[in-house]
Amino acid sequence: MRLLVLLTCLLAACLAEKPHPCASPPLLSGALTVSTQNEKLWTYARYLYDALGHRVRLLELGTYQNKSFTYDALLLYREAAMYEIHAHNRTCQKKPLKVEFHPMAVPKDASLLGQAVLGSSSGPGQGLLVNTWTGDLPDKSGKYMTTVTEFGCIPVSTAYHTKEFGWVVTSFFNNVIGVEDPDLLNPPSYCSDAEIKEEEPADFLSLFMNKN
Ligand SMILES: *[C@@H]1O[C@H](CO)[C@@H](O)[C@H](O)[C@H]1NC(C)=O
Numbered sequence: 001m002r003l004l005v006l007l008t009c010l011l012a013a014c015l016a017e018k019p020h021p022c023a024s025p026p027l028l029s030g031a032l033t034v035s036t037q038n039e040k041l042w043t044y045a046r047y048l049y050d051a052l053g054h055r056v057r058l059l060e061l062g063t064y065q066n067k068s069f070t071y072d073a074l075l076l077y078r079e080a081a082m083y084e085i086h087a088h089n090r091t092c093q094k095k096p097l098k099v100e101f102h103p104m105a106v107p108k109d110a111s112l113l114g115q116a117v118l119g120s121s122s123g124p125g126q127g128l129l130v131n132t133w134t135g136d137l138p139d140k141s142g143k144y145m146t147t148v149t150e151f152g153c154i155p156v157s158t159a160y161h162t163k164e165f166g167w168v169v170t171s172f173f174n175n176v177i178g179v180e181d182p183d184l185l186n187p188p189s190y191c192s193d194a195e196i197k198e199e200e201p202a203d204f205l206s207l208f209m210n211k212n
């Protein structure tokens with residue numbers, strides 16, 4: 001009985017400790033959805049994330065302006081290049097990527113909105129302990145909100161406001177630590193002769209919009 005009390009105290013003390021901003025694991029893969037308040041864009045994507053090599057792969061399926069699209073992109077931030085990959089006809093388009101790599105992390109100056117259990121705390125396996133943080137976007141154009149798990153700093157959701165879309169909400173799920181197929185983070189062999197087109201540099205949100 002005494003042990004149980006002790007354990008409960010330990011657990012309570014542990015949960016009572018104030019959460020700190022954290023960085024997500026450097027290698028992650030899983031799935032995400034992005035949706036916008038004005039309903040222009042909805043997309044489901046498989047993602048692979050490599051914060052050591054500054055590489056991201058997105059394999060998307062979505063709708064933009066009521067039209068469905070598929071989109072496959074490899075972002076190589078160190079080379080400031082991205083590849084749009086058309087696996088079905090084995091072609092690629094290489095484009096400049098003029099944005100910095102941002103590791104998935106809660107910014108150090110974020111403020112804690114609160115800690116909560118997603119699901120239920122009534123039984124084992126029913127709930128997920130998360131922390132929600134908020135702060136100003138880097139360009140001060142508005143606020144963001146980001147939720148990560150208390151244990152492991154795994155991304156759960158992020159939301160931020162843009163003029164074009166209203167709130168843009170990204171939800172992460174089926175995340176696993178590591179990248180099972182690292183080949184997907186290198187350009188396919190048939191991309192080697194892709195030439196860079198100096199037209200439209202890509203920013204992050206435009207990766208979710210294929211206007212074809
Ligand atoms: C998408 O479809 C809905 C329902 O048919 C319509 O109300 C809406 O205006 C359409 N949006 C666009 C951007 O075409």
Ligand SMILES: *[C@@H]1O[C@H](CO)[C@@H](O)[C@H](O)[C@H]1NC(C)=O
Pocket residue numbers: 086089091
């Ligand atoms: C390959 O497919 C993409 C996307 O469907 C298309 O834009 C491109 O023109 C195709 N390339 C060739 C050489 O057929």
